[in-house]
Amino acid sequence: MSEDAVIGLLVATVQFATLVYLAGLGELIAERSGVLNLGVEGMMAMGAVTGFMAAIATGRPWIGFAVAALVGMATAGVHALVSVIMGAGQVVSGLAITIGGLGFAAFIGQDAVRERADAVFTDQSIVGLSDIPWAGPILFDQPPVVYLAGILGIAAWFVLTRTRLGLALRAVGESASTTDSVGHSVTMLRSSAVLVGGAFAGAAGAFLSLYMAAGWTEGLIAGRGWIAVALVIFGAWRPGRLAAGSLLFGFTLALQPRVQTFDLSIFGLEVNTISPALLGILPFLLTVVVLIAISFRARHRPSPAPAALTLPYRREER
């Protein structure tokens, strides 16, 4: 296996990791506030198609990216309205967002399918760092969205752990009534978290259509939204572990299309005989393993899952 092939695999790993990390970080923010949003797949599709169309119309990928974030936010707004404000079931509402979002994205994107992508992101090498062997091409010669995802991850960690807003957000995901009783608005906190989550998912979708695929087709998201949902569990609802998990998941995603071209043998196993389909289920398999580990550990300490996840809140119930 050549050095170029390995570097190519790792470059793609970072990009796939960025994709699921962006969407996963948004989902993490929503879930930490106590709202499960199973609509990630749908929000990504909406972001991908609208971001692509906006970039074509304006000729600027960043405008497409911003539009995608706004559309993702608007799509998540439906979930916020139904599940947070009206208190309906989060699972049903989220699934409706996924199904509806995928369908609606396919509908509005009918003409965009044939469009050629001119206004897409290009790789941006960071002067001085991109020449480092291995690390340079893998980490510092990437599209700007990759760097942005890193910055957003640090920002999310800082807000969650070091600010009043983050404290309130973590608290409302554990116990809405407690947070309400100290004067924070449960509705405001949760709605905002869902909207921010939607913006991240929309942006992730745009990264797919404006860089990785550089185009729009129906079925473009291909389950990456669900991987983001699983990633939040795998990352135990923490931004740092989420980043580590996204690299792992990103690796399996990057490996999938390449594995059959690899001429490599590990412990007598010819790598190119591994089925890409089997690789596809690896993230979910790993998530199940983490879930089991969490439930074992839960005998001694609280689960890392937000305690109020999926529980709607209404005041003046007794």
Added chain:
Amino acid sequence: MSVPGDAAVSPGTGDGRVVVDLRGIRKEFPGVVACDGANLTVRAGTIHALLGENGAGKTSLVNVLGGVYLPDAGEIWVHGAQRQFHSPADAIAAGIGMVHQEFRLVPTLTVFENVVLGSAPRYLDMGQIIERVSHLAATYSLQIDPSRPVWQLSVGERQRVEILKALWRDADVLVLDEPTAVLTPAEAAALGLTLRSMADRGRSVIYISHKLDEVLSVCDEATVLRNGVTVAQPRSLVGIDRSDLAEMMVGEAAAAIQRPTDQPSGDVVLELAGISALSDRGLPALHAVDIDVRAGEIVGIAGVSGNGQRELAETIAGLRPTTAGTMQLAGVEVTGASPRARSRAGLAYVPEDRLGVGLAPTMSVVDNAVVRSYRSMRRRMMLDLQSCEDFCRRLIERFGVQVGRLHEPISALSGGNLQRLLLGRELTGEPKVLVAAQPTRGLDVAGIAAIQSQIVAQRAAGVGVLLISEDLDELLALSDRLIVMYEGQVAARMDPTQATRAEVGAAMAGTATA
């Protein structure tokens, strides 16, 4: 606990300035009027007792003050200005701090995070916040480590976090709803000191309690509620004794508990031999416990909370696996048997956690009533709803449960009514053994009497009763035999007619030999 009228009643340092004035508060819930014409006047620098039976409207009244409920009628005056609280935040802003019966804490957050939640600085400088919280705790002699996560804390420590929350917000009125129900005597004494130091600094405390001795030793003034109406507002508690207070609460002198007359006990109906079990955290909670209960006797289990009583009850009920030992129920070997099998063998179980383990909070009164015996209310494959309702009505009537509607969620009932229904449900089907864990905790005078007389009646009917309680007077009055638990072991076996409170107390503290 001190005797009424002794030196522990220190005069309030208040200048008579009224801090809180609730006037003619009315609050109605579906089918239940919680308050109607409730008044409460609290002065600066005093500890003010709010007394009343369960369901008298105490909690509803302070929830109105705390902005949890909007009153249907009446006025809220704080510091001489009329206020309308639309949310707890409004009340907090007006200087009202609430410590609810169920703590409003986030277990996964640390102490200091819980304390500052809701009024934290924009950016959390942890070192500085921890220092400020520590300083505040020291000022009011509250022992707590600010950086520990709350899930690791004992109940008493959690309560201190709640008080710190109020102090952090500079509340000048602190409301405590039955603060000592969950505390050990030492913790309760420490709480009394903290509250007094708050009053000495000009803050006011509203203190809800059923423990009349405690009210007399801790509080300066009182307000008594009966059926949602304020019936008495003594400005001073000097010269008032507990029977005076009890009379104000129930409108008549409270009946003393009946001591069961001697009666021969029958065969052993519950036998635990060398039972060991683990706690929730996987640590040993019970070691080689031997207990037998005969038909027609009450065996009391005494002990400071957390010495294995809850684990013992759960082990007998089949909710907690044993790690050693055997158990027989009415002659049937039940070690490792399911709760259902034990119930069929004749076990009735009243768990410590009424609303949660004992009853399903969001299910209706009827559903909760029939959940143990619905199998006899079938019509082919289906439940016969009519006979379910009839069964529920008979239960309600027989055990004096007060309910609004049969199909409302059971969580709308007050504690005493929940317990009556739960006990009644467990006693249908003529059980042979009754295990009752803290059956009268938190209940009012009438509720305690009703539950205790039921337990005595079961004894007379030949049921073997295992009574787990933290109320020593109750145990001494009701038990035929008394077992004291300490650190998961039987520390002493006593004859309640011979043992003194001091002897039992010494065994509870682990200082007596078994």
